[in-house]
Amino acid sequence: MLKILKYSFYDLMRSRWSYVYFLFYLALGFVLLFLNNDVSKAVITLMNVIIVLVPLIGTIFGVMYYYDSKEFTELLLAQPIKRSSIFLGQYLGVACSLTLSLVLGLGIPFLLYGLFRSDVIFDFSLLLVTGTFLTLIFTAIAFNIAISNENKIKGFGYAVLAWLFLAVVYDGLFLMSLIVFEEYPLDSFSLTATMLNPIDLSRTLILLKLDISALLGYTGAVFKEFFGTNSGLIISIVMLFLWTVLPTWRLVYKSKRKDF
Amino acid sequence: MIQVEGLHKKFSKNQVLSGLDLNIQKGGIFAILGPNGSGKTTLIKIILGMVIADKGTVSVFGKPIKNKWKYRQEIKYLPQIANFPSNLRVRELIRMIKDLRQQTSEEEQLIELFGLKPFLDKKLATLSGGTKQKVNIVLAFMFDSPLLILDEPTTGLDPAALIRLKELIQKEKQKGKTILVTSHIMQFVEEVADEIVYLLEGKIYFKGRISELMEKTSQTNFEHAIAAIATKTTKTTNA
Amino acid sequence: MKQLSGLLVFLMLISWYTLSAKTISVCASCSVKSIKSGIEIADAFDTLLIKKGIYKEFNILIDKPLTLLGDKFPVIDGEDQGEIIRIASDNVTIDGLFIINVGTSYTSDYAAIRVVKSENFLIQNVVLEKLFFGIYLEKSNNGRVYHNKIIGDAVDEYNSGNGIQLWYSKNVEVDRNIVQGVRDGIYLEFSDNITINNNISSNNLRYGLHFMFSNDDIYTNNTFENNGAGVAVMFSKRIKMVGNTFKKNWGAAAFGMLLKEINDAEIYGNTFEENTIGINIEGSNRIQYKNNNFIKNGWAIKVLGACYTNTFSKNNFLYNSFDISYNSKLNDNVFDQNYWSNYTGYDLDKNGIGDVPYRPVKLFSYIVNRTPETIVLLRSLFMDIIDFSEKVSPVFTPDNLMDANPLMKRTI
Numbered sequence: 001m002l003k004i005l006k007y008s009f010y011d012l013m014r015s016r017w018s019y020v021y022f023l024f025y026l027a028l029g030f031v032l033l034f035l036n037n038d039v040s041k042a043v044i045t046l047m048n049v050i051i052v053l054v055p056l057i058g059t060i061f062g063v064m065y066y067y068d069s070k071e072f073t074e075l076l077l078a079q080p081i082k083r084s085s086i087f088l089g090q091y092l093g094v095a096c097s098l099t100l101s102l103v104l105g106l107g108i109p110f111l112l113y114g115l116f117r118s119d120v121i122f123d124f125s126l127l128l129v130t131g132t133f134l135t136l137i138f139t140a141i142a143f144n145i146a147i148s149n150e151n152k153i154k155g156f157g158y159a160v161l162a163w164l165f166l167a168v169v170y171d172g173l174f175l176m177s178l179i180v181f182e183e184y185p186l187d188s189f190s191l192t193a194t195m196l197n198p199i200d201l202s203r204t205l206i207l208l209k210l211d212i213s214a215l216l217g218y219t220g221a222v223f224k225e226f227f228g229t230n231s232g233l234i235i236s237i238v239m240l241f242l243w244t245v246l247p248t249w250r251l252v253y254k255s256k257r258k259d260f
Numbered sequence: 261m262i263q264v265e266g267l268h269k270k271f272s273k274n275q276v277l278s279g280l281d282l283n284i285q286k287g288g289i290f291a292i293l294g295p296n297g298s299g300k301t302t303l304i305k306i307i308l309g310m311v312i313a314d315k316g317t318v319s320v321f322g323k324p325i326k327n328k329w330k331y332r333q334e335i336k337y338l339p340q341i342a343n344f345p346s347n348l349r350v351r352e353l354i355r356m357i358k359d360l361r362q363q364t365s366e367e368e369q370l371i372e373l374f375g376l377k378p379f380l381d382k383k384l385a386t387l388s389g390g391t392k393q394k395v396n397i398v399l400a401f402m403f404d405s406p407l408l409i410l411d412e413p414t415t416g417l418d419p420a421a422l423i424r425l426k427e428l429i430q431k432e433k434q435k436g437k438t439i440l441v442t443s444h445i446m447q448f449v450e451e452v453a454d455e456i457v458y459l460l461e462g463k464i465y466f467k468g469r470i471s472e473l474m475e476k477t478s479q480t481n482f483e484h485a486i487a488a489i490a491t492k493t494t495k496t497t498n499a
Numbered sequence: 500m501k502q503l504s505g506l507l508v509f510l511m512l513i514s515w516y517t518l519s520a521k522t523i524s525v526c527a528s529c530s531v532k533s534i535k536s537g538i539e540i541a542d543a544f545d546t547l548l549i550k551k552g553i554y555k556e557f558n559i560l561i562d563k564p565l566t567l568l569g570d571k572f573p574v575i576d577g578e579d580q581g582e583i584i585r586i587a588s589d590n591v592t593i594d595g596l597f598i599i600n601v602g603t604s605y606t607s608d609y610a611a612i613r614v615v616k617s618e619n620f621l622i623q624n625v626v627l628e629k630l631f632f633g634i635y636l637e638k639s640n641n642g643r644v645y646h647n648k649i650i651g652d653a654v655d656e657y658n659s660g661n662g663i664q665l666w667y668s669k670n671v672e673v674d675r676n677i678v679q680g681v682r683d684g685i686y687l688e689f690s691d692n693i694t695i696n697n698n699i700s701s702n703n704l705r706y707g708l709h710f711m712f713s714n715d716d717i718y719t720n721n722t723f724e725n726n727g728a729g730v731a732v733m734f735s736k737r738i739k740m741v742g743n744t745f746k747k748n749w750g751a752a753a754f755g756m757l758l759k760e761i762n763d764a765e766i767y768g769n770t771f772e773e774n775t776i777g778i779n780i781e782g783s784n785r786i787q788y789k790n791n792n793f794i795k796n797g798w799a800i801k802v803l804g805a806c807y808t809n810t811f812s813k814n815n816f817l818y819n820s821f822d823i824s825y826n827s828k829l830n831d832n833v834f835d836q837n838y839w840s841n842y843t844g845y846d847l848d849k850n851g852i853g854d855v856p857y858r859p860v861k862l863f864s865y866i867v868n869r870t871p872e873t874i875v876l877l878r879s880l881f882m883d884i885i886d887f888s889e890k891v892s893p894v895f896t897p898d899n900l901m902d903a904n905p906l907m908k909r910t911i
Contacts, residue, residue, distance in 0.1 A: 007356055011347050040795075040818050041840055052880050072345040077310045079360050080332040171881035175866070178873050186872040194875050203879055211877055212749075214797025214820035217775040218871045219751040256327075259271070259311040 001085035001092075004076065008093025011072075012065070018097050021057060025105025033113045043123050046106065047206050050131045055138040055199055056163050058098060062142025063159040065094045067152045077260055087143065087255040091248065095139040099132045106131075123209050130202040133240045137198045138163070140247035147254050170197050187220035195235075198243045205236045261286045261407065261438045262307060267316035269302055269462075276302050278462035280316070286406075289429065289439045291449045293486065294459035300442045301340060303459065304409055307440075308337055320407070333361070338400035340411040340442075346385035350376065350395055353384060357399055367402040373424055374398060390416040401428055408432060410441040414448055426452060446483040458489060465489065526550035534559055534567070534575070541565055549573045549596065557602070559584045561591050569595030572626065576600050577611075586614040586639075592621040601630040603658060610635035610660070614642065622647060632660035633681065636668040636690075643672045651680035653704050662703070665690040665713075673698060678707075684726065687713040696720055706731045706757075707745075710738060718743065723755070729774065731757040738764045745771045754779040755796070758786070766791060768911075776801050777819070780809070789813050790911055798824050798864070807831045813910045816840060820877060822859040823900070826868055830897035834859065838906040846907045857905040860896040862889035 012018050028049065032042035069090060076086045110124060142159050149155035174193050178186055194200040207215060208227065215227040226232040264282040268275075276299040284290055292300045305311040307318055309325055309332065317324055320331050344353055358365055371377060374394040379387060387395070393416045400410065410429075414422060429452055432439060443449050449456065450470060458466040458473070466473060466489070470482055479485040525537045525547055534556055537547045546566040550573060557577040561567070561584065574597045577583040581602040584593065591614075598611045610632035614620050620642035626649075627633045633649040636642065644663060653659030662678035664686045665671060673695045678684040684700030687693060688711045695718035700707035707723030708730040710716065717739040723729035729745040732738055738761065745755030754776035758764070761783040770792040771777035777796040780786075781803045788811040793799035799819040800811075809832040816822045817840045836852070844855035863882045866873050876882050889896060 003360055011345060014347055038840070044818060048878065048880075048883070051878070069345060074310070074339060075344065075357075076360070078308055078332065078335075078337040078339065079357070080330055081360060082329050168881050168884070171876055171879045175873060175876055175881065178870050179866070182870045182872075186870075190872045190875045200875070200879065203877075204875065207875075207877055210795075210818075211797065211820040213773050213775050213795060214877065215874060216749045217751060217753070217797050218874055220872070223872075257312060260305065 001082075001089045004081070004086055004089025005092045005096070008065075008069070008090045009097050011069075012093060012097040017061070018101055021061075021098065022101035022105045025102055026108060029106045029109030033109050039113070039120050043120055043127065044210065046127055047203075047210065050127055050134065051199060051203050051206075052167055054102065054131050054134040055167060058095070058135045058138030059142045059159045059163045060156075061098055062091075062094055062139040063146045063156050065090070066143055066146035067155065074260055083255050084252040087147070087251055088248070091139060091143050091251060094143075095136050098135045098139065102131050102135065103128055123206075126206060126209055130205055130240075133244060134198065134202055136244045137240070137247065140244065140251060143251050144247050144254065147251060147258060166197050166199050171200065174200075185220070187218075187222040191222060191226055195239050198240065201236055201239055201243065205233070205240070208232055208236070261321065262440075263317075263319040263322075264303075264307075265317050267303075267306065267318065268314045269299070269306065269311065270314055276462055277306075277313075280459075280463055282457065282464055282467070284438065284440070284457075286438055287433075287436050288454040289433055289441060289452050291453035291456045292440060292442045292459065293449065293456055294465075298459040299462055300459055301411060304337075304411055304440065304442065308332065308335065308409065333363070334405050335407045335409060336400045336403055336405045338396055338408075338410040338413050340415070344384040344392065344395070346383065348384055349381055350384060350387070351380040353395070354399065354402075358402075361403060363403045363405075365402040366404075367398055370398040370402055373428075374421060388416075390418060390421070393417055394421060397425060397428075401432075406437055408437060408439040410439065412443055413441065414443055414445050422448075446486060450482045458486075460489070520544040520546065522546045522548050524548045524550060525554075527552050538563075538565065544590070557581055557583050561586045561588055563588050564590035566592040567594065567596065568592075569597070569624075572597040574599060577602060579603065581607075582609045582613060584612045586612065586617050586620055589618045590620070591617065593623070593625060594621070595624045597626045597628075598630075599628045601627075601632070603631045605658070608632050608635065608660060608664075610664075613637060614639040618642065621645065626650075628652075630660065630681070632664060633662040633678070634664070635661075636663075636665045636671060638667045640669045640671065642668075643674070644676060645672070646675045647677075649676065649678045649681065651703075653681050656682055656704050659704060661686040661709075662700070664688075665693060668693070672696075679703060683707075683709040684723075685709070687711065687716065689713060691715050694718070698722075699724075701725050703727065707748075709733075710735045714738070717741070722746070723748070725749070728753050728757055729755040731759070732761050732764070733757070733759040734761075736762050736764075740764065740766045740769060742768045743770075745769065745774055745777070747772070748774045750775060754801075757781075758783040761786065765789075770794065771796055771799065779803070780806050782806065784808055786810075787812075791815070792911075793817065793819055793822075795819065797821065800824070802826070802832070809833070810835070812836050813906075814838070815909050815911070816859070817909075821861060821864040821867075824864040824868060825860050825897060825900065828895070828897050830900040832900075834900070834902040836904045836906055836910075837902050838909045839902065842905045844905065851907050853905040853907055856901040856903045858890050858893070858896070858901045860900055861886045862895055865895045 032045055141162060145159045146155045194204050262284040264280060267277050267280040269277040294300050302311055306313050325331055354367055376394055379391055413425060455469055457464060474485045477485040477488040479488050523531055523537050523541055523545055525531045525534055531537045534554055538561060543563045546568055549569050551571040553574045553576055555576045555578055557580040572595060575583060577600045579600050579602045583598055583601055601611050602609045611627045611630050612622055613635040616638045618641045622634055623645040625647045628650050630651055634644055649662040659682040661683040662681040663673060667689045670692050674697055676698045678700045679702045682704050684703045684707045686709045690713045693716040698721045701724040703726045705727045707726040710732045712734050714736040719741040722744045724746040726748055729748045748755055755771040755774040756778045759781045762785055764786045766788045768790045772794040775797040777793045777799040779801045782805055784807045786809045791814045794817045796819045798821045799816050801824045803826050812835045814837045816837060839857050842853055842857045844853040846853050863886055
């Protein structure tokens with residue numbers, strides 16, 4: 001598997017898109033820090049970017065890479081290599097190269113700005129951890145969609161729809177159901193609904209850092225327990241981990257049963 | 261060498277193989293023939309483990325292949341459509357496959373034989389179809405394995421390369437290897453194949469020497485004999 | 500002439516009195532062994548020098564002008580019996596005592612030091628622990644409470660008292676005290692012209708500082724941290740609040756400052772940092788907010804009920820989850836030339852003022868007011884889209900509520 005990972009990774013590292021992605025983050029980091037000179041604001045803007053863009057990029061790259069490397073995959077399938085290794089290797093190759101672009105692209109400007117002497121280091125590392133999780137999760141989801149759809153256009157469409165659903169539509173439905181059922185106690189429901197969407201989950205994780213003052217304004221006991229103690233952080237991270245593992249597991253499962 | 265029993269495979273609604281039995285002995289060149297969509301490639305892919313059968317068992321080297329992958333170490337495969345990761349250079353591709361298989365290889369003389377030297381540092385995306393096929397052949401033949409599976413090896417080859425390919429196949433045969441080949445070029449099949457396996461409607465319609473086939477169809481020409489099967493079956497199905 | 504000579508005689512008398520004032524030492528091995536007996540034998544304007552030691556006394560009544568000076572913090576242990584010191588005379592000074600174990604009662608407000616109907620008192624360098632009420636000023640004017648430390652261990656509001664309480668007292672200065680772990684750090688009721696400076700009031704159950712029906716007071720440079728709520732100003736007029744820091748007042752009903760039925764106040768140069776609500780305003784009019792910093796609060800300002808002609812100018816609103824929240828569609832308040840970190844406009848003419856007005860009230864804050872659980876959707880893309888559309892054409896939020904001249908750079 002490590003060999004496949006290595007080749008996928010190198011393959012992507014050479015592709016133009018990895019550089020575009022990397023340069024985008026690099027530029028974003030520099031603009032936010034050096035033109036604005038406001039670290040706290042930079043962290044907030046970055047959060048918005050990471051929550052929306054990282055899943056989108058992960059999805060598109062994942063699907064694109066899967067379909068583009070179909071030949072590579074077929075070549076590998078005839079080799080004495082375990083099937084799961086092939087797909088896990090490719091998946092991790094994509095996810096790692098995207099993560100690397102993200103971490104380096106944002107890390108370099110922050111390093112140059114002297115972030116390690118600033119107290120937002122924790123917020124910033126949390127952003128990077130969340131970004132990494134989101135990359136892993138959405139690349140895995142993209143691979144899942146691609147492996148289940150032979151048709152490239154269809155697969156691409158489903159992947160973008162999946163992103164759109166999780167990034168926007170889900171929250172819309174979520175909000176609507178909260179308003180419709182506002183007479184009922186909703187804190188358990190709203191936390192559960194948050195857990196079921198990796199984007200909301202990551203957002204919550206960052207909210208715990210950025211907006212804890214506002215979150216503690218709500219009276220519900222479940223909220224208080226979740227946001228007021230470390231349990232929120234721990235549960236969110238565990239859930240993100242599950243969100244990473246489940247699509248990966250399904251990818252392995254599907255890959256063992258698919259015809260090429 | 262290869263035992264196939266009661267093989268069924270359906271792609272959505274399309275029943276490709278329905279109860280196929282096949283036994284291929286060690287040594288010799290076997291041509292798998294059949295009309296378009298008769299399941300030749302599917303059969304090969306099932307043997308390679310790329311397609312998973314709905315029913316039936318396949319054993320290679322005497323062992324069932326279900327959920328196994330190590331046996332592919334002993335198989336060399338030349339895929340039908342030579343598509344490679346486009347970002348890679350030829351040299352890197354060869355190095356990569358060697359790295360993945362961890363077997364001794366003799367790519368040098370094959371590269372020489374097909375005149376691929378000038379292309380070694382070119383990206384695969386920039387190569388012509390024929391050159392790609394040559395790379396494909398190099399990749400398939402550079403390892404020493406007892407079983408060779410060639411899916412349409414002649415596609416896009418110029419006459420000179422074709423001759424070299426035939427020589428290569430013969431050489432391998434002399435080493436006592438088993439070679440499975442599919443092709444639409446009957447002349448090529450006639451030239452190289454010891455035995456043919458004719459697939460029809462998901463089953464083996466005929467398995468035997470070319471001479472036996474001509475006898476059976478009472479044709480003197482191999483190409484005609486094959487065509488005769490096709491027409492005959494259409495007639496029977498019509499009737 | 501007669502008057503002058505009379506004054507002269509009076510002055511001489513006074514100076515003789517003070518010059519003849521003597522110091523009485525109180526300690527376990529002295530001839531005077533208890534504070535009470537010290538007070539008994541002392542004449543007016545004497546000093547009781549209380550030496551280091553533990554004095555188990557309570558209900559100490561000071562009924563003549565005396566100075567109680569502690570030497571190396573002698574401990575007065577009330578053994579939870581009730582009130583410890585009561586000042587019922589003008590010109591009393593209490594300095595350098597360590598008072599513990601005030602009795603708790605549900606019927607009377609026992610205090611460590613109570614001043615009753617007295618003037619010109621000075622209470623300084625006193626440390627209070629295990630108390631019910633700390634320093635209680637009752638109808639006492641023109642005094643000073645300086646540099647005391649009050650450390651309570653209050654758990655429930657109903658059986659705890661206030662650190663420093665002023666009731667019908669005027670012209671008192673409360674300066675450089677540290678108050679923590681009580682119900683209200685400093686509590687003022689019907690007390691006017693009070694100056695409260697440089698105090699640190701933290702970890703109190705209810706409010707760091709609490710005004711009720713008190714007018715013309717000023718408080719500056721105090722720090723209020725992690726109280727149930729920082730400062731509550733209720734039913735009071737003309738209060739000046741300058742240069743204070745309100746920090747980390749977290750919780751469901753927690754705010755840096757609560758203004759309720761307040762008129763004509765001035766709120767200048769304060770910092771509100773990481774509070775659930777920076778300022779909660781109810782029914783308060785004609786208040787000037789200037790040069791304040793609102794940093795990382797849940798809600799920088801929450802406006803409830805009718806609030807008229809308040810002016811917010813030259814404030815910094817930095818990284819708050821919500822800048823302003825309104826519960827009505829009406830707005831009669833002015834926002835002008837503030838800096839908003841959430842402002843995304845531009846300044847093409849480079850005059851330091853954004854060319855597009857800033858609308859500090861988001862639709863989302865309206866939704867959260869209605870359905871609090873929706874807070875979990877904070878900063879989601881969907882909410883941003885909704886907020887954007889509301890910004891373009893306001894439907895739920897007051898459409899005249901905006902800062903027409905948002906600053907491009909922070910003020911101060």
